[in-house]
Amino acid sequence: MSTDTLLDALHERLGGRGLLRDPADMARYGVDWAGERLGQPLAVARPASTAEVSATVMLCREHGVAMTPQGGHSGLVAGALPAEDGGELVISLERMDRVREIDPINFSMIVDAGCILDNVKQAAAEHDCDFPLSLGAQGSCQIGGNIATNAGGLNVLRYGMMRELVLGLEVVLPDGRIWNGLKALHKDNRGYPLQQLLLGSEGTLGIVTAAVLKLSPRQTQSRTALLGLPSVEAVITLYGLARRDCSDLLSAFELIPRRCIELAMEATPTLSDPLDDAYPWYVLMEVAASGPLDLGAMLEHLLEQGMSRDLVVDGALAASDAQAQQLWQFRESMLEGQRRRGEHLRTDIAVPISAIPAFVERASAAIMAASPTCEIIAYGHVGDGNLHFNILPPTTLADADKHAHLHELETLLFEVVDEVGGSISAEHGIGRSKQDAYLARLSPLERELADGVKTLFDPAHALNPGRILPRP
Numbered sequence: 001m002s003t004d005t006l007l008d009a010l011h012e013r014l015g016g017r018g019l020l021r022d023p024a025d026m027a028r029y030g031v032d033w034a035g036e037r038l039g040q041p042l043a044v045a046r047p048a049s050t051a052e053v054s055a056t057v058m059l060c061r062e063h064g065v066a067m068t069p070q071g072g073h074s075g076l077v078a079g080a081l082p083a084e085d086g087g088e089l090v091i092s093l094e095r096m097d098r099v100r101e102i103d104p105i106n107f108s109m110i111v112d113a114g115c116i117l118d119n120v121k122q123a124a125a126e127h128d129c130d131f132p133l134s135l136g137a138q139g140s141c142q143i144g145g146n147i148a149t150n151a152g153g154l155n156v157l158r159y160g161m162m163r164e165l166v167l168g169l170e171v172v173l174p175d176g177r178i179w180n181g182l183k184a185l186h187k188d189n190r191g192y193p194l195q196q197l198l199l200g201s202e203g204t205l206g207i208v209t210a211a212v213l214k215l216s217p218r219q220t221q222s223r224t225a226l227l228g229l230p231s232v233e234a235v236i237t238l239y240g241l242a243r244r245d246c247s248d249l250l251s252a253f254e255l256i257p258r259r260c261i262e263l264a265m266e267a268t269p270t271l272s273d274p275l276d277d278a279y280p281w282y283v284l285m286e287v288a289a290s291g292p293l294d295l296g297a298m299l300e301h302l303l304e305q306g307m308s309r310d311l312v313v314d315g316a317l318a319a320s321d322a323q324a325q326q327l328w329q330f331r332e333s334m335l336e337g338q339r340r341r342g343e344h345l346r347t348d349i350a351v352p353i354s355a356i357p358a359f360v361e362r363a364s365a366a367i368m369a370a371s372p373t374c375e376i377i378a379y380g381h382v383g384d385g386n387l388h389f390n391i392l393p394p395t396t397l398a399d400a401d402k403h404a405h406l407h408e409l410e411t412l413l414f415e416v417v418d419e420v421g422g423s424i425s426a427e428h429g430i431g432r433s434k435q436d437a438y439l440a441r442l443s444p445l446e447r448e449l450a451d452g453v454k455t456l457f458d459p460a461h462a463l464n465p466g467r468i469l470p471r472p
């Protein structure tokens with residue numbers, strides 16, 4: 001059967017708004033977030049309901065066409081990007097963006113998978129609740145994408161990753177059947193936790209169409225501080241102190257090097273140096289609570305302790321929400337600052353928290369020995385042991401040589417990650433970009449189990465073929 005027959009059948013089932021075939025209409029579905037990689041969709045299906053997702057999948061299976069589920073397109077490992085050969089149908093969830101139900105007593109909400117994270121957070125807030133997942137792409141990423149990538153972000157140290165924030169799922173399986181697991185239970189120990197297999201499966205096991213999310217009481221107050229510190233050791237010691245001293249109310253603890261403060265000021269000229277002097281390392285931290293606690297006194301006490309132990313040299317404590325937002329602006333703008341520097345190495349590694357100082361030292365030494373004029377930008381979510389150890393290539397390097405050079409540096413970096421018992425991906429997943437590095441680190445037993453899971457859900461490799469595991 002020809003693909004034309006499939007596209008005609010899809011058009012009939014989904015209607016004009018539900019199927020895009022014109023190259024100009026499809027263009028934005030075939031480029032990744034950084035604009036660095038291009039894919040070629042066969043067409044773009046935009047189903048408006050779970051039944052339409054199911055029908056789309058069944059038609060693709062009948063015609064032997066592979067599918068790429070796509071959310072907000074902010075993933076960073078080319079998982080949602082269709083293959084370059086034009087053989088994959090993109091299934092975008094963007095029209096499925098309804099908040100189905102909110103239960104503020106059960107602290108849960110049911111949402112369509114295409115809901116944008118920011119909108120979900122807003123809807124929860126309107127019911128005096130928080131959905132605590134927070135990340136830089138929250139204005140565009142979708143809940144389905146967050147689930148498929150087991151997203152983390154800024155508040156993981158307090159609330160966990162997406163895996164801990166999902167109570168139930170509705171999924172269209174690769175053969176088109178609908179698995180309704182939309183349970184709103186906080187405890188459920190019946191048999192194997194099947195839904196957990198979908199968390200972080202990167203669209204290779206099923207298409208998430210809806211989810212029951214776990215909510216928290218809405219934070220009624222928060223305090224934010226930006227601190228200047230002399231070393232990464234001081235940052236980690238302060239982190240241990242802060243976890244204990246702040247009644248476990250720490251909701252963010254971000255490591256930022258001086259270079260990122262400069263990149264942020266370059267990207268957002270309205271930002272000015274946040275402290276009187278420049279420091280090699282900064283910590284952006286936040287404590288938040290929903291009850292009548294004096295968070296200001298709590299944070300001041302921590303800072304006094306940090307200063308008396310020579311961990312903190314200077315700091316700015318936000319006196320208002322507007323000031324807090326301005327401090328957070330450094331964290332957001334530094335990403336744009338890096339993006340403006342063109343192709344660079346983005347990583348999302350994890351190491352044990354206590355190993356961060358040694359890791360940064362060893363990794364920096366290894367990278368600088370191999371590429372003395374590159375720039376290391378190591379920042380991240382210290383409370384999760386998760387670092388974005390990014391590398392800007394030497395400015396003298398020809399564009400054509402950048403990719404290979406950065407790949408060599410990535411290989412070196414991952415060797416240091418292995419030495420400290422870390423992970424090559426704490427957040428973004430494997431997709432297509434990290435597949436070689438992932439497979440090289442799987443034991444034969446782990447590979448057998450991973451192949452078994454894929455075969456159980458998707459024996460034909462119809463859904464996101466070649467992501468995480470290679471095509472057979």
Ligand SMILES: Cc1cc2nc3c(=O)[nH]c(=O)nc-3n(C[C@H](O)[C@H](O)[C@H](O)COP(=O)(O)OP(=O)(O)OC[C@H]3O[C@@H](n4cnc5c(N)ncnc54)[C@H](O)[C@@H]3O)c2cc1C
Nearest residue numbers: 071072073074075079136142144145148151152153203208
């Ligand atoms: C500026 C920026 C900051 C970021 N910060 C963080 C961060 O702090 N923490 C973090 O963990 N990640 C972060 N990310 C990456 C993160 O993975 C994504 O932002 C987000 O989780 C992906 O959601 P998305 O809807 O954009 O998914 P997409 O990019 O569209 O897809 C990602 C993967 O999920 C699959 N997928 C998408 N929707 C579905 C669905 N409904 N069912 C099944 N599979 C699906 C796709 O096939 C693909 O494999 C960041 C990205 C950017 C650009």
